[in-house]
Amino acid sequence: MEKITIMSILPVNFYERNTIRVARELLGKKLVRRLGGLELSAMIVETEAYCGTGDSACHAHRGKTPRNAVMFGPPGHAYVYFTYGMHYLLNLVTEKEGNPCAVLIRGVSPVDGIAEMEARRKKRGAELTNGPAKLCQAMCIDKSLNGWDLTCGRELWLENYKNITAKRITATPRIGIPYAREEHRTALWRFLTVT
DNA sequence: AGCACGATCTGA
DNA sequence: CAGATCGTGCTA
Numbered sequence: 001m002e003k004i005t006i007m008s009i010l011p012v013n014f015y016e017r018n019t020i021r022v023a024r025e026l027l028g029k030k031l032v033r034r035l036g037g038l039e040l041s042a043m044i045v046e047t048e049a050y051c052g053t054g055d056s057a058c059h060a061h062r063g064k065t066p067r068n069a070v071m072f073g074p075p076g077h078a079y080v081y082f083t084y085g086m087h088y089l090l091n092l093v094t095e096k097e098g099n100p101c102a103v104l105i106r107g108v109s110p111v112d113g114i115a116e117m118e119a120r121r122k123k124r125g126a127e128l129t130n131g132p133a134k135l136c137q138a139m140c141i142d143k144s145l146n147g148w149d150l151t152c153g154r155e156l157w158l159e160n161y162k163n164i165t166a167k168r169i170t171a172t173p174r175i176g177i178p179y180a181r182e183e184h185r186t187a188l189w190r191f192l193t194v195t
Numbered sequence: 196a197g198c199a200c201g202a203t204c205t206g207a
Numbered sequence: 208c209a210g211a212t213c214g215t216g217c218t219a
Contacts, residue, residue: 048202057202067215084203085212091202104202122205133203176202 008160012151015075019094019101020189023049026092027169027193030161031108033139034154040117040139043161045129046107048174049189050091052100057180060100070147071100078156080136080146087133088142092150092158106132106175107192111161168193 010029015022026047033040050058059068059081070079071093079091079102091102107129110117117128117138128135136142141156150157171188178185 050202059202062216065216081202082214083201085201085214087203089202106202131204174202179201 007153009151009153010076010158010160012074012076015092015094015150016096017094019049019051019103022092022094023047023103023189024169024191026103026105026158027191028162028164030111030159031105031135031139032157032159033141034156035140038113038116040113041111042108042117042128042135042139043111044105044107044158045109045194046105046190046192048104048106048191050102050104051189052095055101055180056184057174057177058101064100068100071102073097073147076149076151078141078145078148078150080141080143080148082143083133088136089132090136090141090145104132105135106190108135110138164193170194 026044029044030041031044052058053060055061060071064072067081070077073093074097075093075095077093079093080088082088090105092105093102095101109129120138120140121134128138145156148156170192172190173186173188174190
């Protein structure tokens, strides 16, 4: 019997919903990066929700600028930005167009192309589950993917993979936002799962 | 035109 | 715990 592989790319309506809900449900999804003939993939294990103009930790908080413009566009697109003079971070745009929200991908667990991803990082066995810039290095995600349509099935997309039950999900405050208002600094909008 | 700082990572 | 390293947005 032939094994049937169902390609289940997440459609735009997955992203076009409440950001916190999307951030939780992204856990266990597979992030796929296509580099010519090479396919790298990894399961998402850590996310953070950034909830629009009302969220003082969100880049869109002070309105639309050239950098954050993608967040104001349609859901299901990648918002990739450069920070600390050397790192790229990957976000997925959520909610309806015009509501500038996104989910930051903070950690993944390698699935396919593990050796290639390790090679892209300096050390063998380098962890990708603890730091949002590392997965971008490993999966060759940079500013050229800013604004990329994640539903077209090329270059970069997401697929259903593992079902993560609510019991395996931990929520904590978000990382690296000391400047945000307390209400937003302490909000439990970071989601993690364990292997 | 200048400047302060960041959704970070590494190595000491 | 400091250094790397530069785009971005705010002030003027």
